[in-house]
Amino acid sequence: MHTSTTSTAALVPWTAEQLQQATQGHWYQGKAPIAAIKRILTDSRHAEKGDAFLALHGERFDAHDFVAQVAAQGCEVAIVSHPVDVDICQLVVADTRLALGHLGAYRRAQNTQLKVIALTGSSGKTTTKEMLGSILSRLAPTLITRGNLNNDLGVPMMLLELRAEHQYAVMELGASHQGEIDYTSNLVQPHVAGIINIGTAHLGEFGGREGICRAKSEIYAHITPSGTSIIPAADDFAERIAQAVQSKQVLSFGENGDVFASAIELQPQASKFSLNTPQGIRTVNLPFAGEHNVQNATAAAAFALALGITLEDIVQGLAQAQGAKGRLNFIQQDKHLFIDDTYNANPTSMRAAAEVLAQQQGIKVLVMGDIGELGTSAAQQHYMLGRDLVAQDINFVVAVGEFAPAAQEGARSTQYGKKMQAFLNQQQALPFLIDLIATHQPQSMSFLFKGSRYTHMETLMADLMETL
Known part of the structure; x- marks a missing residue:
């Protein structure tokens, strides 16, 4: 870090x-x-x-x-x-919660030397933030949002940590209700700000993706006059997002964007691609697996370019980037590979994780916990996930939690239904996983663990690793 x-x-x-x-x-x-x-x-x-x-x-x-x-x-x-x-x-x-915001904004205003990036999105924002942190902190002291301090309390708390030597700040902004990003982006006064994607995270709070798009688009309201808006060209809400932009300068990333990846080579634990930008084309060796992380890297490159960072510095920064804990961390134990992706989950990132697992060696097992914050669509979303995950080139999907039966129903609606096992809790799932390793001896296996933060899937992973 x-x-x-x-x-x-x-x-x-x-x-x-x-x-x-x-x-x-x-x-x-x-x-x-x-x-x-x-x-x-x-x-x-x-x-x-x-x-x-x-x-x-x-x-x-x-x-x-x-x-x-x-x-x-x-x-x-x-x-x-x-x-x-x-x-x-x-x-x-008058209100201590608002006072915290005022104090954060005051500290931000005092640091006139600071160049600020603000980013939001349904999935990938933490990884994009870490990639940006790697690019910028090579060049100068950089303040980077820690953990999930991205709400109306966390953002001002991060701003209170600003010091005179900071030249850059990368602020992750989250939305759990309409108006929250309008509030936090006003505090941080970004030079460059944008949305990475509009997914299905927090569907429950916003009553649909249009609501999510509206909430995230608030990030464009407070960009400094000479600043730049970043937009995701390939997102199905790209046009709606572009309508929210107020700055003169705009930079888009992704397919058909100003910054995009081509000649993508996905390796089991890394990727290589050509980064195409208005400043030229460079080869990037990215120490992250998965197509979704190539897209995160193009987003990071767009944000950095908008700050005036050179292409050479971006390429070097991306090559040295490290994932956050619980974000596709690869752990080799004996002949088995454990992929810790337990930090959080939404339907989009769960599908992306399955694609990474499909690239690995041996018997491939996806262990998925429930996904939260989906509101009334939770059962349906898990059904569709179950249906899609078993169609991937993986051998077993082990669903754990309240919505595991819904995921299993989805799996059984396909010809791959036998790949899916459902358990209501970790205690029930553990013996099955232990037995799975025993019955596949002496073959190597690759396990990927993922679920929403509250499911603590890292506990199940640690319990299984202790039995080896």
């Missing part, structure tokens, strides 16, 4: 005046801290002397209840939406 995201360099301290100015709050009873504040935290467990604790109010919790606790830990400043009966400097604001 990129060392630049976890630098030990000190954060820029805040003065009491800056906190007040950023949040438009007031110091309760006029009692403001004299010393500078080194960092703003929302996690009470880590708040200490020199910090300001920002008390969020959620549906199931109210962090105002923890102000006494942080005061006992030595923390002397709290940002609250109402005064608390604790002897601590309190900055009272």
Whole structure:
């Protein structure tokens, strides 16, 4: 991973005046801290002397209840939406959630040297973000969204980590409701922003792909006047997306786009292709498997080109890129290959993972957990997945979870129905997987584990590996 995201360099301290100015709050009873504040935290467990604790109010919790606790830990400043009966400097604001956004936006505005990329999409945004991180952090200190800090709380938290030496920031923006990306892209004020694709993730919240497209397209609203919009030329919503663009400069990627891949060679654990751009054509050796990752790389190249990065630097950065944990990580154990793709899943990425597995050696087994956030279409989506996955050049599909029976029904609607086994939980699936290895001795096997984050498919993978 990129060392630049976890630098030990000190954060820029805040003065009491800056906190007040950023949040438009007031110091309760006029009692403001004299010393500078080194960092703003929302996690009470880590708040200490020199910090300001920002008390969020959620549906199931109210962090105002923890102000006494942080005061006992030595923390002397709290940002609250109402005064608390604790002897601590309190900055009272209208809404602490919005105050967090104001603080992030303030920090962003202070870093005038910064070039910012913002990206969103239904699948591939984390991998594209890592590829961009690899390209840019070779050139200068770069802030890159960590984990899934991509919502209305995570984005400002990332902005609070900006330091004077950062030259670039790659911000991943997620959408779980209409208006969220409008809010976060306004905070980050990107120079380059765009959508990677419109898939089927979060179908439940948006009531269909049109709703997803509308929500993601909000990313184009806050690009700086001289900035560039990135659009996915091959996406079936490309025309709708192009209508949302407001910047003069536009760069498209994918088939029939300004930046596209040709002469693609897919290898079991890597790929090679020609990167075609307005600046010329170069060969890219990409240490990622799968056609979908070639597309992610062309997206990353388009974002980087829009920032003025040279083609040579892009090619070198892509060649050195590393996947995030749980994103198609290849683990060889004895003669068997385990592919850890457990970080998350949606219908599009599950199909892409099956294509990668089909490229591997030996007996090929896809172990799939449930996919969440599909709303009322969940059973139907799993049915279609089951139907499509067994048609791939793989030997077994083991479905685990509440929707495994729906996936199995889909598989049985084809001539490949016998490839699919369905289990309601991991405890039931494990003995079958152990038996599968035993019955195929001495052949080598390739397993790929994938599911939505809440299914914790990495646990099943680890349990199976321990039995070898």
